[in-house]
Amino acid sequence: MPFFASAGRSSAWALTVATLWSVLLVAVGGFAPLTSQSSMGGHTDPATGQMVQDPEVTSSSSLVSDNGIWVLAVLAIPLVVTLLVALCLTHGWFWAGWALSGLFVAFSFLAMLSIGVYLLPVTIGLVVASAAARRPLSSPVSVPG
Numbered sequence: 001m002p003f004f005a006s007a008g009r010s011s012a013w014a015l016t017v018a019t020l021w022s023v024l025l026v027a028v029g030g031f032a033p034l035t036s037q038s039s040m041g042g043h044t045d046p047a048t049g050q051m052v053q054d055p056e057v058t059s060s061s062s063l064v065s066d067n068g069i070w071v072l073a074v075l076a077i078p079l080v081v082t083l084l085v086a087l088c089l090t091h092g093w094f095w096a097g098w099a100l101s102g103l104f105v106a107f108s109f110l111a112m113l114s115i116g117v118y119l120l121p122v123t124i125g126l127v128v129a130s131a132a133a134r135r136p137l138s139s140p141v142s143v144p145g
Contacts, residue, residue, distance in 0.1 A: 010128065010129075010132035011089055011128075011129040011130075011132045011133045011134070012129075014124075014125040014126070014128040014129035014132065015082065015085070015086045015089070015125065015126075015129045017121065017125045018078075018082045018085075018121065018122045018125030018126055018129065019079065019082050019083070019086070021078070021121040021122050021125070022076075022078040022079035022082050022122055023079060025075055025078055025079075025118060025119075025122075026072060026075045026076055026079060029062075029063050029071070029075045030062060030063060030064050030071060030072050030075055031062050031064065032062060033061060033062055063075075077107070078104070078119055078122040081100055081103075081104045081122075081126070082122060082125070082126065084100055085097045085100045085101055085104075085126050085129060085130065086129075088100065089129060089130065089133040094130070094133055097129070097130045097133060098130045100126070101126040101127050101129075101130045104119075104122070104123060104126055105123055105126075105127065107119075108120065108122075108123045
């Protein structure tokens with residue numbers, strides 16, 4: 001959490017959660033077996049002439065093995081956005097952090113029917129981090145008098 005510490009304590013925790021969840025999305029979505037296929041077949045027994053059912057064969061595969069390596073680029077979008085928001089908030093570019101968080105909220109909303117539910121922890125983390133980021137205190141205005 002040292003990298004995120006300059007954004008404020010609440011922002012640092014929210015960014016840490018969003019980062020860890022994003023890494024988990026890439027790891028699980030890219031390499032864990034998520035889909036399974038089973039097939040059943042049969043053959044005719046030559047001795048009796050009857051149909052004999054073969055045992056069921058089950059195989060599983062990950063998103064990368066099903067769709068190709070480009071899936072990792074799509075799965076890395078939350079991680080890239082989280083790191084960009086962290087960079088913006090730690091450098092004091094609060095408007096840019098809010099803009100990126102807002103774009104990610106829209107992306108999550110559009111993806112809600114497919115993977116959007118899995119993006120909710122990252123989305124909430126980015127919004128909380130942007131809202132809780134430390135803003136510099138403005139200097140008091142001195143009134144001549």
